[in-house]
Amino acid sequence: xxxxxxxxxxxxxxxxxxxxxxxxxxxxxxxxxxxxxxxxxxxxxxxxxxxxxxxxxxxxxxxxxxxxxxxxxxxxxxxxxxxxxxxxxxxxxxxxxxxxxxxxxxxxxxxxxxxxxxxxxxxxxxxxxxxxxxxxxxxxxxxxxxxxxxxxxxxxxxxxxxxxxxxxxxxxxxxxxxxxxxxxxxxxxxxxxxxxxxxxxxxxxxxxxxxxxxxxxxxxxxxxxxxxxxxxxxxxxxxxxxxxxxxxxxxxxxxxxxxxxxxxxxxxxxxxxxxxxxxxxxxxxxxxxxxxxxxxxxxxxxxxxxxxxxxxxxxxxxxxxxxxxxxxxxxxxxxxxxxxxxxxxxxxxxxxxxxxxxxxxxxxxxxxxxxxxxxxx
Numbered sequence: 001x002x003x004x005x006x007x008x009x010x011x012x013x014x015x016x017x018x019x020x021x022x023x024x025x026x027x028x029x030x031x032x033x034x035x036x037x038x039x040x041x042x043x044x045x046x047x048x049x050x051x052x053x054x055x056x057x058x059x060x061x062x063x064x065x066x067x068x069x070x071x072x073x074x075x076x077x078x079x080x081x082x083x084x085x086x087x088x089x090x091x092x093x094x095x096x097x098x099x100x101x102x103x104x105x106x107x108x109x110x111x112x113x114x115x116x117x118x119x120x121x122x123x124x125x126x127x128x129x130x131x132x133x134x135x136x137x138x139x140x141x142x143x144x145x146x147x148x149x150x151x152x153x154x155x156x157x158x159x160x161x162x163x164x165x166x167x168x169x170x171x172x173x174x175x176x177x178x179x180x181x182x183x184x185x186x187x188x189x190x191x192x193x194x195x196x197x198x199x200x201x202x203x204x205x206x207x208x209x210x211x212x213x214x215x216x217x218x219x220x221x222x223x224x225x226x227x228x229x230x231x232x233x234x235x236x237x238x239x240x241x242x243x244x245x246x247x248x249x250x251x252x253x254x255x256x257x258x259x260x261x262x263x264x265x266x267x268x269x270x271x272x273x274x275x276x277x278x279x280x281x282x283x284x285x286x287x288x289x290x291x292x293x294x295x296x297x298x299x300x301x302x303x304x305x306x307x308x309x310x311x312x313x314x315x316x317x318x319x320x321x322x323x324x325x326x327x328x329x330x331x332x333x334x335x336x337x338x339x340x341x342x343x344x345x346x347x348x349x350x351x352x353x354x355x356x357x358x359x360x361x362x363x364x365x366x367x368x369x370x371x372x373x374x375x376x377x
Contacts, residue, residue, distance in 0.1 A: 002284045002292050007361050010279070014361045018343040018369050023162065023190055023321060023357040026216035028276075035275035036218065039268045057267050064270045067277040068209055068223045071286065073198040079209075080224040080257040081265055085189040086113035088208035088224035089156070091260050092185045093117045095234030096154060100126035103151040105144060105182075107134045109163045114156055114187050127153075134168070135161055141172040148176070154183045159197075159207075160190035163348045163355065164313045165321025167195060174203030183233055189213060193280070194357075195319050196290055205230035214359075216280070217273035220266050226257035238262035289360035293320040297358040300367050307374045313353060320358045323348070326377055334377065341373045 013027040065076035132147045134140035155177045177184040184204040193214025211221025236243050242261045244251040253259045297320045304310045313323040326334050331347035334354045346355040
């Protein structure tokens, strides 16, 4: 059983506010602050160059790949470090050998981190983006199957829809996309840390990881899981020093996911991410913390019936997100009024939905305050 009092004591942000926006930025645990401060102190006093410092930096990068690998059940060799989910999305979109007339299939509520690079690629290479209505579909996998044409080269979808929190049936979709021969890219900004993830069972080619959201790490951290069988399906979109391995015969492209790493990383941030993942493992692990968040999110859904103006967005495969509308008020107004009461939530562009991200660090008193504030609107 989780020690909720200790968890909340390690995260002042969740007691100084009612913190319901982990889907944008997760709250820092004390271990993250301490690890980053110690690293800054070290580089301030000892510098950042020299054989010992270079070895330390390489070890930090290796430890980060291993930590992210533990989160998604993959070896470190299958993890490419990045600065955010958008890095991973751009690496795949930019690494495909596009030809004019090629097509991409995406969902109807994908994040701009995916839609913007595809728009630019459409303008540059003449590809066509096909948007399919899967967010509220009875059978999202069948919708994908029906959209595939001989010209579809990429299917790119969210694992957890960032608006409603619906979990997409990625394994079933993977079978369909694989049989078609297209590349399958999963935007998992709301995946690891939010829901249990085992990439070995998903079947996709590429799976992005965000460090600053549900893993509660610093901004500027993340990664891309690369299916080892898909290593050569794209070219490195950001070739440079980090993509090359030093050998006696000279530099050559890494034979692992490292070939996709997009430039210099911030070691202080990586130290924080390592600490965040280790902290989550130490308080009970990802399955237990996910179960706690799901239980509390279910409690919130039940309590929202007490709010006369609330219309809850129900989904068949829920995550710890709860999304709802308040009749007569736009979502930005709702979020602003909640923030005035010390409650941090998220309005969702293009919708009337207010999104609440429930974490294992929240408690029932947080739910009580939210229901009271919403009822007063």
